Amino acid sequence: MRTSDIVIGVIFLSQTVVGVLGNSFLVYHYLLLYFMGCSLRFTDWILQHLIVANFLTLLCKGVPNTVSAFEVKDFLNDFGCKLIFYLHRVGRGVSISSTCYLSVFQAITISPKSSRWTQLKVRSRSYISSAVYMSWILSFIVNIDFPMYMTAIWNHKNMTNIRVYQYCSSVTHDMALDIFYAVLHSTPDVMFMLMMVWSSGYMVCILYRHKKRMKRIHKSNFSFRSSPEFRATxxxxxLVSTFVFFYTISCLLQINMSVTRDPDSFMVHMASVFSACFPTVSPFLVISH
Structure with a gap:
């Protein structure tokens, strides 16, 4: 076994263990609050969907990547390859949509009462609740092609028109079809990213204006910094800035792999590492705040 394989295996194993422990702690925290009869904020409900998506991403990517890095061959059959790639893509899609909805809901929540969002505040919970459930359905539908083309590597040992992803493979198409699938899978992600960036910029502007306003009111005893709204924002x-950083790099690598006939192992490893960074880090960002 090469030293590089051992290093990659340790990285995957560390990401998976740390990420699962962090998300498990959040699950324990919410279960504890539930049995104690505490009321949760709506953002906590969205975070619970994000936790489920994190588990899907970590378990469906981290575990098989770790096993593959330690040179265990042919440990997945066709059904296993189809299932883990499909569930990973679903978890990835729900992860970006949940982070987006967190940002949008908080932007609506802290918007001034005199803004155009006043009427939307009342109905925002029902709208975003429906949107979260729809994001699961959309993610299941958009990624339905993955189970159709993913297969075990040992099924195609003598074929050349395949694209190998460490422990699984897929049949390659012509370039036009590869570009079509890349655009199809990227379009919802780009839309969520734009919404996320817009709502985050809006929140930053609100906080900046509030800070300037508070400087003029020296006698005010109210501190927005100590309020639950400020801490949640x-x-x-x-979370959003961390997600955008890791996801942008991961998305670029995924697109590159989608249009490359024979992606090298380094690119495949880096795409897997960056796709697991946010599910690993995000629970600790929530815990620390």
Whole structure:
């Protein structure tokens, strides 16, 4: 076994263990609050969907990547390849949509009462609740092609028109069809990213205006920094900025792999590492705030 394979295996194993422990702690935290009869905020409900998506991403990517890095061959059959790639893509899609909805809901929540969002505040919970459930359905539908083309590597040992992803493979298409699928899978992600960036920028502007306003009111005893709204906004902005950073790199690598006939192992490993970074880090960002 090469040293590079051992290093990659340790990275995947560390990401998976740390990420699962962090998300499991959040699950324990919410279960504890539930049995104690505590009321949760709506953002906590969205975070619970994000936790489920994190588990899907980590378990369906981290575990098989770790096993593959330690040179265990042919440990997945066709059904296993189809299932883990499909569930990973579903978890990835729900992860970006849940982070987006967190940002949008918080932007609506802290918007001034005199703004155009006043009427939307009342109905925002029902709208976003429906949108979260729809994002699961959309993610299941958009990624339905993955089970159709993913197969075990040992089924195609003597074929040349395949694209190998460490422990699984897929049949390659012509370039036009590859570009079509890349655009199909990227379009919802780009839309969510734009919404996320817009709502985050809107929140930053609100916080900046409030800070300037508070400087003029020296006798005010109210501190927005100590309010639950400010702490929630700060946490969500931190989540969004972290997500945008890791997801942008992951998305570029995924697109590159989609249009490359024979992606090298380094590119495949880096795409897997960056796709697991946010599910690993995000629970600790929530816990720390």
């Amino acid at each position: 700060k946490t969500i902005l931190l």
